[in-house]
Amino acid sequence: MGLNRADSLFRQGQYSVAPVFPAGLGFEVAGVIEAVGEGVDEFRAGQAVSVVPGFNLLDYPMHGEAVLAPVNAVVAHPEQLSFEQAASAWMQYITAYGGLVEIANTQPGDTVVISAASSSVGLAAIQIARRAGAQAVALTRTGTKRQQLLDAGADVVIATTEEDVVARIRDLTGGRGARVVFDPVGGATLATSIEAAAQEAILVIYGVLDFSPATVSVMDVLLKRLTIRGFGVAELASDSRRLGPAVDYVRKGIVAGDLVPVIDKVFPLEDFADAHRYLERNDQVGKIVVAVP
Known part of the structure; x- marks a missing residue:
């Protein structure tokens, strides 16, 4: 179980x-x-x-x-x-597939910011981002899990309580910001994600670990032409037309050794x-x- x-x-x-x-x-x-x-x-x-x-x-x-x-x-x-x-x-890989592959269409060269990266879905997202040829940036509260996340495949690990998240992401992307943000936290972190996002970025919100109200800069959303998309695994898994390709993707990734x-x-x-x-x-x-x- x-x-x-x-x-x-x-x-x-x-x-x-x-x-x-x-x-x-x-x-x-x-x-x-x-x-x-x-x-x-x-x-x-x-x-x-x-x-x-x-x-x-x-x-x-x-x-x-x-x-x-x-x-x-x-x-x-x-x-x-x-x-x-x-x-x-299945929960972790179908969730990460739905957000990063189906919705965000992650491509080689993209920077994908993954919040709560040490969770099972976070680790799945790291593997799927790497499989797509993207740069996987893992967010975690402190540096305690840094090496474990690097060992799990993250290209970069940012400790959110110890570092300037927006400055680090801009530095990693030559000032552009991240094209994809994959977040199960919400709350106060949403404002940070919006600030760190690139022009025409997509923010996939798949959970709510922080139930506090989110303060959003509507001007940033407008000027950057951002997409903020809520997603839950049941949306995909209950649709047979979408579930088949998702299961296929995960199965092939496991057999190839890309998804472990x-x-x-x-x-x-x-x-x-x-x-x-x-x-x-x-x-x-x-x-x-x-x-x-």
């Missing part, structure tokens, strides 16, 4: 969907099929599969010893992935609550996984 920030937000009543009790948790799992429903021909009992998040959590909670998943969300993951890696792949899920820590099922506490401390670099015996 792969943990995501959405699981914590849902549990705390801060997610976009309110819990209806009794409520289950979880979007991401990998396991073995016990049985298939009537009319399902593409999968069989005993097959190793994982789940692409793109369904209502109230209908299909995924964290349990046995779960029911809609067939359109089930995929046979590449064989070289362990179950822990397979439970870590980074796992921070694996908890046993009996320590599920501790896994959530660890997620909420924000100390991880990569995915937190809970293993079911």
